[in-house]
Each structure stands twice: as structure tokens, then as C-alpha cells.
Amino acid sequence: MNPELSTTATCPERPPPAAFIKANYVPKESTPIPKKQETIEKETPSSLWTDIYIELVCNTFKPYNCDTFMxxxxxxxxxxAKLGQSAPPLTYLIVSTCDNVCWVCVAKSDLLKFVDSVTSWEGYDIPIGRITWNYKGGSNWMCLLEEYEKEKAKEKAENEKKEKEEKEKKEKEKEKA
Known part of the structure; x- marks a missing residue:
């Protein structure tokens, strides 16, 4: 066997299974493994998906909470509204919604159509005003999702604490009166 073509040329020789070991069997010395081996570098294909961050805004500046269904x-x-009913469907996935903010995963091939459709949408009237989408960012922002949600939870906890303190303060004032 040609040692250049052998896959075990640089590996130590394996001893035979116990059933085939002869009493006088002595393993050969192993061939040292070369210190520097060639590495094969491959470019990882870029993702077929991209993430975008959009916000549902109301023209009266009143908060409009939006769940995943809405x-x-x-x-x-x-x-x-932009592409019509007969247009081929765009591939997207709503990853998360929080208040009026929405994180969406969109196929890269549909990204421009998606952003164009969402940002050019004139929206419609609801009791508190007219709502539309605002494009806030894209691509590498998903790593900030957890941080954003923690920040929102912290703000909510602070607001609840302030409300509780104000309520206690009012109760004390009523007791004094």
C-alpha cells in the first residue's frame, strides 16, 4: 500500500483484536504526527434570512400596543396593499412583539419588497388615530433583543414602584386629614 495514499500513514498502527493477538506480537513504533497540518478554509454561506426591527406608530402619539396576531x-x-392580492407571497416570520415594536425575520430575497411594502403602507384609522409602520433597523440587531426586553421590564418595575409609592403617600395624607 502506498503510504502517501493511506489514511493511516501518520497514525499509529492499531494492534489486532484480542482474538487474533499472538503471544509474540509486538506493535511497531508509531509514526509521529506532523506538527503543522494543512487546514481547509471554507467560506460559510451567508444566511438566507435577515432580521428587521419595525415599530407601529400612531399619528396622535398615543401608545398602541400590538400583539403577534395584530x-x-x-x-x-x-x-x-403594495403588491396586490395576486402577488407571490413574501416569506417572513414574526419573531417577537413588545408594546408597539415588532421583530421580523425575512427571507433575504424578499427583504426589499417587504421593507418597501411595510414602510409605504398608509395604515388605517383606529379609535386613537391613524397607525403606520416605521422601519427602525435591520441585520445584526437580534443580539440586542434580550437587552431591550430586560430594559423594558426594568422600566415597568420602576413605574410600578413609583405608582405604589404615590399610592402609599396619598393613603398617608388621607390618614392625617
């Missing part, structure tokens, strides 16, 4: 409804409305 976000999907508003996004579908924006896409059908």
Missing part, C-alpha cells in the same frame, strides 16, 4: 394582520395588510 402585527401579522397589519403586515399582511401592508403587503397586499
Amino acid at each position: 402585527a401579522h394582520t397589519h403586515i399582511a395588510s401592508a403587503i397586499s
Whole structure:
């Protein structure tokens, strides 16, 4: 066997299984493993998906909380308004919603159509005003999702604490009066 073509040329020789070991069997010395081996570098294919960050805004500046179902409804409305009902579907996935913020994973091939559809959507009137989508960012922002949610939870806890303190303060004032 040609040692250059052998896969075990640089590996130590394995002893035979115990059933085939002869009493006088002595393993050969192993061939040392070369210190520097060639590495094969491959470019990892870029992801077929990209992440975007959009915000549902109201023209009266009143808060409009949006859950996943409503976000999907508003996004579908924006896409059908821009591309029409007979257009091929755009591939997207709503990753998370928090208050009026929505994180969406979109196929890179559909990204431009998606962003164009969502940002050009004129929205529609609801009791508190007219709502539309605002494109806030894309690509590498997903790593900030957890931090954003922690920040929101911290703000909520602080607001609840302030409300509790104000309530206790009012109760003390009533007791004094």
C-alpha cells in the first residue's frame, strides 16, 4: 500500500483484536504526527434570512400596543396593499412583539419588497388615530433583543414602584386629614 495514499500513514498502527493477538506480537513504533497540518478554509454561506426591527406608530402619539396576531394582520395588510392580492407571497416570520415594536425575520430575497411594502403602507384609522409602520433597523440587531426586553421590564418595575409609592403617600395624607 502506498503510504502517501493511506489514511493511516501518520497514525499509529492499531494492534489486532484480542482474538487474533499472538503471544509474540509486538506493535511497531508509531509514526509521529506532523506538527503543522494543512487546514481547509471554507467560506460559510451567508444566511438566507435577515432580521428587521419595525415599530407601529400612531399619528396622535398615543401608545398602541400590538400583539403577534395584530402585527401579522397589519403586515399582511401592508403587503397586499403594495403588491396586490395576486402577488407571490413574501416569506417572513414574526419573531417577537413588545408594546408597539415588532421583530421580523425575512427571507433575504424578499427583504426589499417587504421593507418597501411595510414602510409605504398608509395604515388605517383606529379609535386613537391613524397607525403606520416605521422601519427602525435591520441585520445584526437580534443580539440586542434580550437587552431591550430586560430594559423594558426594568422600566415597568420602576413605574410600578413609583405608582405604589404615590399610592402609599396619598393613603398617608388621607390618614392625617
